[in-house]
Amino acid sequence: MEKFQKNNLKKIIELLNSSDNNIIVLGAGMSVESGIPTFRGENGLWKKYGTPKMDSYKKFLNNPEEWWNNEINMKMDKYIYELRHKINVAKPHDGHFIISKLEKLGIIKGVITQNIDNLDHKAGIKNLIEIHGNRTKFRCIECEKTFDRNEIIIKKPPKNCLNCNGIVKFDTVMFGEPIPKTKLDKAKQLFNQSKVILAIGTSATVRPISGLFWIAEKEGKKIIDINPNETNLKEISTHNLKINAKRFLEILEKEITK
Numbered sequence: 001m002e003k004f005q006k007n008n009l010k011k012i013i014e015l016l017n018s019s020d021n022n023i024i025v026l027g028a029g030m031s032v033e034s035g036i037p038t039f040r041g042e043n044g045l046w047k048k049y050g051t052p053k054m055d056s057y058k059k060f061l062n063n064p065e066e067w068w069n070n071e072i073n074m075k076m077d078k079y080i081y082e083l084r085h086k087i088n089v090a091k092p093h094d095g096h097f098i099i100s101k102l103e104k105l106g107i108i109k110g111v112i113t114q115n116i117d118n119l120d121h122k123a124g125i126k127n128l129i130e131i132h133g134n135r136t137k138f139r140c141i142e143c144e145k146t147f148d149r150n151e152i153i154i155k156k157p158p159k160n161c162l163n164c165n166g167i168v169k170f171d172t173v174m175f176g177e178p179i180p181k182t183k184l185d186k187a188k189q190l191f192n193q194s195k196v197i198l199a200i201g202t203s204a205t206v207r208p209i210s211g212l213f214w215i216a217e218k219e220g221k222k223i224i225d226i227n228p229n230e231t232n233l234k235e236i237s238t239h240n241l242k243i244n245a246k247r248f249l250e251i252l253e254k255e256i257t258k
């Protein structure tokens with residue numbers, strides 16, 4: 001690591017040590033190192049398959065039955081096949097387990113993940129908000145209750161919600177679908193309580209989470225941007241480090257638990 005980066009890292013660790021409320025916001029850069037491709041970016045799925053129409057939620061609401069039939073008959077955008085396959089075989093990497101350890105040690109108070117792959121949960125992170133949903137769950141669009149999916153391949157549409165008889169969909173937030181209110185409220189609460197926000201592997205371009213960073217900065221919270229690429233957080237971050245998620249977390253664990 002070059003000298004500039006080393007100095008920055010030292011300052012980041014001092015900042016985390018001096019605050020009693022650090023949170024982490026995770027983006028696709030975290031999952032990449034578990035073999036899950038991103039949508040955007042150089043090696044992203046959309047570069048390979050083209051950018052899809054961002055209207056999947058509208059399509060679902062127009063005709064949920066047809067939507068489920070297409071799903072069962074595997075009629076879906078090509079990029080989705082690849083994404084699902086990669087998610088199904090992915091395992092958490094050391095970085096995921098380090099976050100879980102930092103949470104147990106009280107260094108991290110909570111994690112908001114934009115990833116849907118269930119890897120953060122698998123690694124044992126407890127105070128976890130999966131803002132874009134979880135691939136292994138269903139969710140009722142009315143009461144927002146979630147249900148475990150018992151099988152990876154769907155053979156018949158899920159029944160209506162046992163709680164309120166509402167329509168049930170995958171928990172994963174579709175394009176054009178609002179973030180479930182209960183989850184967004186929890187994420188806002190975590191941001192509110194925090195003093196230092198560690199953004200790892202997120203380009204901070206996807207709303208509404210991206211907006212929460214700007215509000216946080218206005219409120220005087222410190223934002224640390226960890227990403228091998230330049231991100232939108234450049235203007236508002238206190239510190240940034242151009243480094244992969246896993247490598248950063250390995251160094252952080254070593255330095256902060258000394």
Ligand SMILES: [Zn+2]
Nearest residue numbers: 140143161164
């Ligand atoms: Zn319901």
